[in-house]
Amino acid sequence: MEYIESDTGTRRFSIKGGLVTIGDESNGVHPALKPSGSTLQIVNNAGTDVGNLAVGTIRVGSLTDNVQLFSGAGTPEGAVTASIGSLFLRRDGGASTTFYVKESGTGATGWVAK
DSSP states (O other), rough: OEEEEEETTTTTEEEEEEEEEEGGGGGGGGEEEETTTEEEEEEESSSSSEEEEOOOEEEEEOOOOOOOEEESOOOOOTOOOOOOEEEEETTTOOTTOOEEEOOSSSSOOOEEEE
């Protein structure tokens, strides 16, 4: 299929020519995701690479049953609520404290440094 579009109020996306476009093409400027091998690039409406994808949290699974990928400073123990199996990448960590896995619990505890 060459073109799929959805317009629900102010949210709009389209898939055309291999680009997933976010926003409204009518204004001449729209970010798009472009497949590049096994990764996605963010490109402008001319197809030029314009940067990296930055998100607060990546969720894998459904909206109600998922694991998350977080990044931040400091330990997540007692601070980050997540499902078992979630991952935390610590920007200010050291040896054995830059990668955490949520191994137990239902709240913000149960994080184990790896």
